[in-house]
Amino acid sequence: MHLTVVSSLDALCRQQACQALAAAHPGAVIVLHDLLENGRVIRRVFARSGPLEREETLLEHGCLSCTVRLDVVPTVERLLALGEDHIIIGLPPAVPSSTAIQALKRGLAHEFTVDAAVLACAPDALEDHIWDHHTLFESGFTPVPDDQRTPGEFLIGDLQFSDTVLWADPELVPVDPEGRARGLQLLRELAPHADITEDAGSIRQGRHDYAEAAGRTALGAVRVPAGPSASPFTTIIQRVRRPLHPERFRHALATLAQGCCWLRGRLWIAAAPGCRITVQGIGPRVWLENTGPWLADQGAAPSADRGADARLDWHAEFGDRGTVLAATGEDIDPEEIARLLTGCELTDAEMEAGFAGLSDPFGLTEPNEAGSNETGSNETQPTDPKQRSNT
Known part of the structure; x- marks a missing residue:
């Protein structure tokens, strides 16, 4: 049948x-x-x-x-x-x-x-x-x-x-x-x-x-074309290993999303270091979600039933923690994306100082009842969080 x-x-x-x-x-x-x-x-x-x-x-x-x-x-x-x-x-x-x-x-x-x-x-x-x-x-x-x-x-x-x-x-x-x-x-x-x-x-x-x-x-999944694009639209992917400074990332997010038909991935944000944060930007709307703890914080190792992304991106020191961002659009500058994300990484001094006292501008420290916390959705200012109802 x-x-x-x-x-x-x-x-x-x-x-x-x-x-x-x-x-x-x-x-x-x-x-x-x-x-x-x-x-x-x-x-x-x-x-x-x-x-x-x-x-x-x-x-x-x-x-x-x-x-x-x-x-x-x-x-x-x-x-x-x-x-x-x-x-x-x-x-x-x-x-x-x-x-x-x-x-x-x-x-x-x-x-x-x-x-x-x-x-x-x-x-x-x-x-x-x-x-x-x-x-x-x-x-x-x-x-x-x-x-x-x-x-x-x-x-x-x-x-x-x-x-x-x-x-x-x-x-x-x-x-x-x-x-x-x-x-x-x-x-x-x-x-x-x-x-x-x-x-x-x-x-x-x-x-x-x-x-x-x-x-x-799946939330936070990143899939990209296997080869270079022959059209005006391209997809670029960027990875950074260190946690992102929340305020610097808040200011960079609007620029990252500008001109992207589709922005997606997962974030390691220093204000919520134990939380796997996913980002999704479709057209004029961008939002972040807390999808719970990283596998590494649960004492878990990557395996076939835990998703291809975790296995491919597993790091000897950080496990699956890290930022992976993909952007699809027209005339996207990969060097600009890389510069913006690298500028959001914690410096050596900030890593040594620890994460205590950092503000959480996105309000992402707690997942919601469904296991995620949708906190950002705003057509005119993508980094200004606004609670969005689930459908």
Whole structure:
């Protein structure tokens, strides 16, 4: 029993992608879910012969995760029980494929294989979405007012988790050829692991590797292209071993993030030396999170089940402690990034003086209940922390 999961930012791209997949796999059943205002879910199921059902469900708590858990999963379970061999799931717009696949793994009684996690998107709109400072609700992509994610946050997250990008140009929207070419270059830089295609028939079945996808999306994970970029977009990576002075790093962060489509990595900050701090900057928004203690502070050594990053970056003296930062964007100066980060490192005298008395401008000394503390999110001043609600 095989599943293809299709995520998207908007319904137009999802519709085109699902139509193309249906044509490429005529024996598959198509399941589309849409979440409307006030928790109303519309479910439509199609087969080659035509529509099979259309149902409406009113959820008590109308959120995207509840839609997946209470309607998507039971629908797929029912279809699998009826003997359907291939189901193409068109998720509600802005629902991450990782959320859906996790719920399916927990909730389905039948054995199944996720053949592909497909992100459907229009390349010529990619940059605009990444730099959109509005929330998904404000931009009209979700009916959930409490969803504080930006369009860029959704897209970057699903680009990392998905194994395939199916680029779709909705017929209602005129295509900008130059924007599309630029968007495809950016897609290849942001998701070097993914197959990027406009041909649904060329999607390789059985390619999805859940463990690898989860590793790419783990907080603080750094994955970079294997070779030099041939596009205007590049990715640079910078490592420093000593802890960062919190105030110097606070002042440097705005410059580090400037012009980056995507900034990510993990930080060793002297004000919270026992805490593994992750940084994420997508378009105009930058935030830091406390993800708990370093492995070295837990007396743990790197191993296969503790993540590739810890094994690759383990240091004889510091263990996994250290700063690793990757930046993707246009016209990024690696020497400037290196100079800024090196200037944030503690000096010999500061190392000898110890970390006591250093201020914590980010408020990162304690993780939150979920194991992380999101503290920085500000479109106009990235280093000015602001509490951000989880979605």
